[in-house]
Amino acid sequence: MAEIPKAYEPQAVETKWYSFWEEHECFTADPERVSEARPAYSIVIPPPNVTGVLHMGHVLNNTIQDILARKARMDGKEVLWLPGTDHAGIATQNVVERALRKEGVMKHRDDLGREKLLEHIWEWKEKHGGIIIDQLKKLGASCDWSRLRFTMDENYTKCVQRVFVDLYKKGLIYRGKRMVNWCPKSLTALSDEEVIMKEQNSQLFYFKVQVVEEPDTWLEIATTRPETIPGDSGIAVNPNDPRYANLIGKHAVRPLPVENQAHLPIVADEHIDIEFGTGVLKVTPAHDKADFEIGQRHKLEVIDVINANGKMNELAGADLDGLDRFEARKVATAKLEEMGALIKAEDYKNNVGFSERADVPIEPRLSEQWFLKYPSQEQSRECVANGALKFYPERWSKTYDYWMDGLQDWCISRQLWWGHRIPVWYRGEEIHCGLEAPEGDGWEQDPDVLDTWCSSWLWPFATMGWPGDTETLKKFYPTTDLVTGPDIIFFWVARMIMAGYEYKGDLPFRNVYFTGIVRDKKGRKMSKSLGNSPDPLELIEQYSADALRFGTMRSAPLGADVLFDEKDVELGRNFCNKLWNACRFRQMQGGETEGEIDPTLLTSDDRWILRRLDQAITEVTDAFAAYRFTDATATLYRFFWSEFCDWYVESCKATFFSEDAARKANVLAVFDFVTGHTLRLFHPFMPFITEELWHGLGFSAEMPDDQGGQTIMTAHWPKSFQDDFKEHYALDETIDDLVAAKHELVTAGRNLRGIGNIPFAKKIDYIIKPAAKLDAYEVEVIQSLLNAESLKVDADYAPRKGTPVARSALGELYLPLDGLIDVDAEKVRLEKQLEKIASEIQKADAKLNNPKFTERAPEEVLQEAKDRLAEWQQKEQQTREAIEYLADA
RNA sequence: GGGCGAUUGGCGCAGUGGCUAGCGCGCCGGCUUUACACGCCGUGGGUCGGGGGUUCGAAUCCCUCAUCGCCUACCA
Numbered sequence: 001m002a003e004i005p006k007a008y009e010p011q012a013v014e015t016k017w018y019s020f021w022e023e024h025e026c027f028t029a030d031p032e033r034v035s036e037a038r039p040a041y042s043i044v045i046p047p048p049n050v051t052g053v054l055h056m057g058h059v060l061n062n063t064i065q066d067i068l069a070r071k072a073r074m075d076g077k078e079v080l081w082l083p084g085t086d087h088a089g090i091a092t093q094n095v096v097e098r099a100l101r102k103e104g105v106m107k108h109r110d111d112l113g114r115e116k117l118l119e120h121i122w123e124w125k126e127k128h129g130g131i132i133i134d135q136l137k138k139l140g141a142s143c144d145w146s147r148l149r150f151t152m153d154e155n156y157t158k159c160v161q162r163v164f165v166d167l168y169k170k171g172l173i174y175r176g177k178r179m180v181n182w183c184p185k186s187l188t189a190l191s192d193e194e195v196i197m198k199e200q201n202s203q204l205f206y207f208k209v210q211v212v213e214e215p216d217t218w219l220e221i222a223t224t225r226p227e228t229i230p231g232d233s234g235i236a237v238n239p240n241d242p243r244y245a246n247l248i249g250k251h252a253v254r255p256l257p258v259e260n261q262a263h264l265p266i267v268a269d270e271h272i273d274i275e276f277g278t279g280v281l282k283v284t285p286a287h288d289k290a291d292f293e294i295g296q297r298h299k300l301e302v303i304d305v306i307n308a309n310g311k312m313n314e315l316a317g318a319d320l321d322g323l324d325r326f327e328a329r330k331v332a333t334a335k336l337e338e339m340g341a342l343i344k345a346e347d348y349k350n351n352v353g354f355s356e357r358a359d360v361p362i363e364p365r366l367s368e369q370w371f372l373k374y375p376s377q378e379q380s381r382e383c384v385a386n387g388a389l390k391f392y393p394e395r396w397s398k399t400y401d402y403w404m405d406g407l408q409d410w411c412i413s414r415q416l417w418w419g420h421r422i423p424v425w426y427r428g429e430e431i432h433c434g435l436e437a438p439e440g441d442g443w444e445q446d447p448d449v450l451d452t453w454c455s456s457w458l459w460p461f462a463t464m465g466w467p468g469d470t471e472t473l474k475k476f477y478p479t480t481d482l483v484t485g486p487d488i489i490f491f492w493v494a495r496m497i498m499a500g501y502e503y504k505g506d507l508p509f510r511n512v513y514f515t516g517i518v519r520d521k522k523g524r525k526m527s528k529s530l531g532n533s534p535d536p537l538e539l540i541e542q543y544s545a546d547a548l549r550f551g552t553m554r555s556a557p558l559g560a561d562v563l564f565d566e567k568d569v570e571l572g573r574n575f576c577n578k579l580w581n582a583c584r585f586r587q588m589q590g591g592e593t594e595g596e597i598d599p600t601l602l603t604s605d606d607r608w609i610l611r612r613l614d615q616a617i618t619e620v621t622d623a624f625a626a627y628r629f630t631d632a633t634a635t636l637y638r639f640f641w642s643e644f645c646d647w648y649v650e651s652c653k654a655t656f657f658s659e660d661a662a663r664k665a666n667v668l669a670v671f672d673f674v675t676g677h678t679l680r681l682f683h684p685f686m687p688f689i690t691e692e693l694w695h696g697l698g699f700s701a702e703m704p705d706d707q708g709g710q711t712i713m714t715a716h717w718p719k720s721f722q723d724d725f726k727e728h729y730a731l732d733e734t735i736d737d738l739v740a741a742k743h744e745l746v747t748a749g750r751n752l753r754g755i756g757n758i759p760f761a762k763k764i765d766y767i768i769k770p771a772a773k774l775d776a777y778e779v780e781v782i783q784s785l786l787n788a789e790s791l792k793v794d795a796d797y798a799p800r801k802g803t804p805v806a807r808s809a810l811g812e813l814y815l816p817l818d819g820l821i822d823v824d825a826e827k828v829r830l831e832k833q834l835e836k837i838a839s840e841i842q843k844a845d846a847k848l849n850n851p852k853f854t855e856r857a858p859e860e861v862l863q864e865a866k867d868r869l870a871e872w873q874q875k876e877q878q879t880r881e882a883i884e885y886l887a888d889a
Numbered sequence: 890g891g892g893c894g895a896u897u898g899g900c901g902c903a904g905u906g907g908c909u910a911g912c913g914c915g916c917c918g919g920c921u922u923u924a925c926a927c928g929c930c931g932u933g934g935g936u937c938g939g940g941g942g943u944u945c946g947a948a949u950c951c952c953u954c955a956u957c958g959c960c961u962a963c964c965a
Contacts, residue, residue, distance in 0.1 A: 008927095197962085204965085223965060236965095276964045283965095290963035350964085364963090395893065399960070402892075406961095486960085521901080523958080554913085555901070559894085561958090563901065567914065574927040585924030634903080634912075649924080657923080750930065754919085760930055761922050787922055787930095840909065852945035861907055861946090868908075 008580040010544030014688040018137060026713050027142045029080035031475040041072035042080040042476040044460050044509075045143065046484045046492070047151065049088035050125055051095050054135035056518040056526060056564055057485065059536045060556055063549045064513065064629065065483045066141050070684040071624055072480075073142075074717035080476045081142060082463050084149035085129060089452040090186055090357045093418040096121045114417050114447075121418050135537060140545050140687045142713075149463045151455045152420070159462040160455045161423045161435050163503065168424075168433045172373045173412070179292045180411050182365035184310030184325075185358035188415035189369050191451055192408060193491050195353040195362050204277065204348035205333060207341045209235065209252040212263050219244070219252055219266075220343060222277025224350060225287070226336060227328035229256045230316040231305040232264060234283040236294055239268035241279050255341035256317060256332065267298040289364045302366060310363060325363070370413035370422060370448070376501035377407060380494070383507050389497065392513045392627045393559035396486055403490050412451045419449030457495035460508035467503075482509040485517065513627050516561035523563060539569050546686035547572030550633060553685060557630040575637065576689050579682070582645055583693045586671055589656050595669035599729050601662060603777055605651040606670045608739040611731050612643045613674050614721045620681050621720070633685060640678055647743060648674075654784035672697070677718045687713075741809035742778065746785045748806030752815040763789035769797045770811035778810075801881075830883050837876045844869040 021027060034040045043065055048058060069081040097109055100120060106112045112120070129150070136143065149156060167173040180189040202224050211217040219235065235252050237244040244266075251263035264283075271294060272281050285295030286304040295302060305316040312320040312328045319335055320328045336342040353362045381404045383389040384397050391397045413422060425432045425443040432438040437445065458466075460482075464473040478500070484493060493512060500508030519525055526533035539548050551572030556562040597606075616639040623632035655667045676699050683690040694700055694712040721731070749766060758764060766788045768779070774793060783791035799805070799814050806813040847853055847865055854862060 221965085225965080271963080273964050281965055288963075288965075290965080293963075351962085398893070402961075489960095517959090557902075560902090565901080565914090568901095570927075571914075574925095577925065577927045581925035581928090583924085588924070631903085638912080645925090646929090650929095653923085747931085751932090754931065758919095759922095760920055763922090843909090847946080850945060854945080856945045857907080864908060872909090 008577060008689070010546065010576070010688065011541070013692045014138075014140070014545055017688050017691045018140065020691075021142065021711065021713065022145070024711070026711060027081070027144050028146055029078060029144045029472075029476070031078075031471040034078045034475040038076060038078050040080065040475050040480075041069070041075075041077040042082065042479040043069060043481050043483070044082045044463060044479055045084060046482075046488075047084045047086040047149075047456065047459065048132050049091055050085040050129045050132075050150065051088065051092050052085075052132050054132055054139070054536050055533060056536060056552075057515075058132075058136070059139060059548060060515050060518055060552055060562060061483055061485070062136055062139060062141050063552055064515065064556075065481075066139070066549075066687070067553070067629060067684040068481055068483070069142050070687060070713065071717065073713055074680065074683065074715060076716065078475075079142075080144055080147075080472070082147055082149070082476075083133070083136070083141075083143035083145060084151070084459075084463055085132065086452065086456055087125075087150065087152045087419065089414060089416055089419040089449065090188070092121065092125075093416055094186070094357060096124045096418075099124070109417070117417055138537065138540055138545060140549065142687075147463070151452070151459075155465070156455065156458075156462050157420055158435070159458055159466060160420045160450065162467060163458060163499070164423055164450070164454075165433055165435060167372060167375065170375070172375055173370060174373075175368065175370050177366060177368045178371065178411070179289045179364050180367050180369050181353065181355075181362045182308065182367065183355040183358050183360065184308065184363050185360045186355065186416070187308055189365075189367060189411050189413060190355060190362065191411050191453070193453075194356045196356050197351045198354050199349055200352045202348050202350050202352075203345045205336070205345045206278070206343040207255060207336050208343060209255060209264075209341075211247060211266075212251040212253060214247075214250070217247070219247070219280050220278040221280045221282050223282055224348065225284075225329065226332040227312065227316070227320060227325055228284045228287050228305060229254055229282065229332060230320065231284045231286050231303045232282045233262075233285060233295065233301040233303055234264050234298060235266045236269045236272050236281045236283050236298075237266065237279060238272040238274045239270065241272070241274045243279065255336055255339055256319075262301075265298070265300070267294075267300075269294050269297065286366060287364055292364070292366070304366065306363060306365075308365070310360075369411050371409040372412050372454075373409050374407050374495075374498050376498045377404065379501045380404065380497045383497065383501075389507050389509070390511045392511060395559075396489060396512075396514050399486070400489060400494060403494060410451075410454075412454045413446075413448040414451055415447075416449050419452065420455055422446040422448050422450060453491050453495060456492060457499045458503070460496055460500060461504050477504060477508075478506050479509040481511045481513060483513045483515065486514040487517070489514070511627075514559075516556060516559070518562045518564050521563050521565040523561075526564070534564070534566065539566070543569045543573040544576060544688070546576050546689045550575060550685050553629050554633040554637070555630070558626075558628050575641070576686065578641060578645060579686075579689060579693065582640075582649060583675060583697055585649065586668075586675060586697065589664075589668060589671075591665060591668045595665055595672065597669045597673060597729065598662075598666050601666040602670070602729060603651075603655075603667070603781075604735055604738050604742070604775075605648055605781065606667065607729065607731050607735040609644060609648040609674055610670065610721075610729060611735060612639060613677055614726075614731070615639075617677065617681065617718045618720045621717070629685075636678075636681060636685070640682075644674065644678070647739075650785055651781050654781045658780075679712060680715050680718050683712050683715075737809065742782065744808035745806055745810050745813055746782060748808065749782075749786050749813045749815070752804045752806055752813075760787055763787065764815065765790045765792070767792045767794055767797055767799075767814045767816070768811055769794060769814065771809065772811075774810065782813075807878075827883065830879055834876065834879050834883070837872055837879060841869065841872045841876065844872060 045065065046061065065081060069079050072079045100106050109117050133148065164173060181192065181195045183190055204222050204224055205226050206220055206222050207226065208218040208220050211219060232254060237248065247266050248268045250266050252266060253263060254261065271290060272279065283291045283294050283300055285292045285300050285302045287306060303315060305312055306325055307313050310325050312323050312325065314321045316328065320331060323331060333342065333345065354360065355362050381401060384391065384400055391400065423433060423435060424446040425438055426446065427443045432443065437443060460479055461473060461477055464470060464477055466473060496508045500506060517525065520532040524532060536548060548569050551568035552562070554571065555568045616635055619635040620632045623629065623635065652667050652671065655663055658664065675697065679690045679694050679699070691712050700710040750760070753760065766786060768782070768791055770793060779791055779793055797814065804815045844865060848869060
């Protein structure tokens with residue numbers, strides 16, 4: 001047995017064990033090992049962006065996955081945790097382009113051209129793509145790294161293309177000219193999910209237009225976008241609006257001087273909100289989704305006045321031509337005012353869609369794009385509704401269902417270079433969709449690439465070698481659990497489910513655990529600009545990975561956001577230290593670990609801690625089954641610190657310092673039994689320190705060597721004790737009462753020192769008057785826990801009236817103080833206590849005097865209430881006596 | 890506009906019909922007690938967001954109001 005060093009040095013220990021696990025292939029999944037006796041457990045990582053660095057969200061997410069994977073291994077399952085990274089189209093291209101501009105390699109991507117830019121991005125990927133993988137290893141992630149995947153691996157790319165071609169042939173993918181969300185900065189179309197609505201402090205401008213047929217009539221219109229007036233091709237009112245009924249079918253003239261000064265038809269459309277503004281809408285079909293649809297209904301002209309880059313064009317008129325859209329808004333407003341058409345401008349809050357990546361307002365734009373009609377919609381809705389696929393917390397299934405109910409076709413083409421190129425070729429009017437370029441000359445491949453999510457929605461099976469019918473796929477698909485954030489429920493989760501049904505005929509995972517969002521302790525979202533996002537690597541450096549994991553899990557309840565506080569990590573660190581020192585203390589006692597427990601030598605404390613351990617095993621195991629990791633950590637914390645260290649270990653000291661070798665050996669055996677179980681219960685949460693201590697205490701010697709290494713990783717998950725075990729060791733309930741009474745007496749006894757302000761270190765003499773015969777062992781332990789010089793057992797003890805006393809079911813514990821008491825302070829304390837007792841008695845009385853209660857409450861509830869009243873009355877009597885005594889003193 | 894969630898001691902949370910509403914951190918007081926000051930011992934501190942109802946009994950179930958958060962939405 002190697003000696004456990006005095007100070008825990010996590011950095012060296014963590015590196016050592018991670019290498020050990022990797023060398024011994026502890027993370028490797030082998031489909032051949034899967035059998036009835038050894039079921040498969042699988043989980044695919046939500047692939048982080050290949051250029052990403054580890055943040056607190058990853059820590060939370062991957063710690064949970066690792067906990068699940070490690071627990072599954074201890075349950076005897078063959079575990080595949082499949083890792084990988086995502087090429088993250090726009091994000092990555094942005095990052096690399098920015099770097100290249102900074103380095104002066106290019107000003108704009110057109111300077112380099114497609115091929116060259118892609119070379120640079122690949123180069124970047126090779127250089128930085130491994131960073132986050134190394135960081136996950138630091139965290140302790142037990143992924144099967146031999147299967148590391150990337151969404152632009154050759155095989156993966158083939159999957160993406162194959163699916164595209166298939167859906168094209170099924171008629172589910174089509175090309176069309178539609179209104180899309182256009183990002184004027186990235187110069188690409190975006191899906192609805194990539195647009196984030198943000199509330200803006202805007203202005204609502206009221207201006208007037210003249211009705212052509214009735215020159216005396218002016219219509220007032222409210223708009224937030226006066227710069228698009230040149231793109232207006234109609235005026236719309238609600239058909240049920242009496243104010244404007246007589247104008248329908250007539251025309252109006254734009255106030256802005258533009259080349260094309262046509263008369264705009266006034267149309268009636270149900271979509272117009274009578275209440276809003278003036279109830280009159282200017283219709284700009286080219287620059288607003290709703291307007292486009294109104295335009296379609298009334299055959300209005302589409303006048304595109306904004307270019308792809310967000311600048312106005314010549315159709316906007318000479319005044320606005322070439323201006324940025326926001327600049328143009330100011331100019332247009334000034335122009336309206338100059339013309340006397342502006343009535344007023346009022347402050348107004350509205351929601352504007354922003355590009356998720358480029359963070360600029362998106363521009364609705366008519367554009368030729370590829371769209372996808374979602375496949376397997378019915379099955380995908382059904383599996384969540386009927387519980388075949390479970391969401392944790394369950395309430396997200398409503399969100400899911402709501403979205404599935406209103407599915408809109410997905411715009412999948414992106415005007416980018418980094419990504420999977422669309423497998424379609426054109427030659428004149430001809431079009432070819434296939435895995436290979438068509439035969440013959442003159443074919444041009446579509447320049448666009450696919451939305452990133454258009455590859456990641458295949459992740460669960462594409463990473464397992466699909467479309468080949470591989471062993472991995474057969475054994476590990478569908479996966480067991482998916483751990484991800486609810487923010488990508490539509491982006492990713494829903495789409496994976498649909499792809500899973502469409503291509504594997506089965507759901508992709510059975511359970512989805514939605515983590516909360518990691519916020520700072522003030523509840524704010526973590527962000528670079530706020531600077532409130534700690535670097536997990538620094539936290540690991542300072543506190544250890546185990547501390548970070550435990551601290552995070554301890555404050556991350558299922559279904560709630562995580563308010564991250566570095567204090568939590570500190571607590572994790574402190575806990576590791578406690579664990580470490582408790583094990584060190586064990587080792588300092590010497591003795592072998594293989595000691596068998598002799599049931600005849602078990603003390604009440606031994607039995608009690610075994611019962612507590614059994615309880616902890618049940619609680620932690622149940623918590624796992626319900627994905628309640630916070631509960632599991634709370635149980636472990638309570639059990640190990642409050643029950644094992646604070647009471648059991650302290651009780652053991654009486655034995656350890658005694659001369660009784662047999663008794664000592666038996667306590668050590670119990671101690672080892674408990675720590676052996678505890679380390680295993682902790683292992684999923686704190687893999688490194690538990691492995692170190694497992695070896696340090698010599699438990700590894702008991703391990704089967706079936707994976708080329710002796711490791712706690714494959715030790716069996718503790719099971720709740722069987723009845724025959726409990727019987728053999730006499731672990732019956734009566735133990736709990738005895739030990740609880742003992743603890744109560746000790747705590748109360750320690751409190752007696754408070755009366756005279758006697759420091760705990762001072763050895764003093766207590767006298768105990770036992771209620772029944774008290775074991776010599778119990779007396780010894782109580783004396784030790786009280787740090788008493790002596791503890792005299794005297795069944796006939798007749799204390800002087802008012803001697804401080806502590807009581808519990810075990811008996812009475814006296815501390816003769818002989819004039820050390822501060823009479824006044826003590827009196828105040830007792831008076832206060834009396835008030836509290838009186839109020840409790842009143843409550844209990846009221847309850848028992850209520851005939852409805854006494855008639856209808858069940859017998860045991862009634863009895864409890866009676867007992868409680870009696871208890872309080874007794875306390876009242878005792879307190880009165882003490883006060884009386886003080887008055888005499 | 891619709892939906893979801895939250896509201897319990899200073900802070901973060903547990904507690905879904907019945908013990909005196911718990912826990913962690915913090916606060917306060919005392920301790921170099923033979924593992925651990927990243928520690929030990931102990932004390933305070935809450936009319937469970939407001940109001941109403943159901944019930945013998947409500948933090949817990951129902952109604953209502955308030956505040957906060959999240960998601961969703963083509964009110965320009």
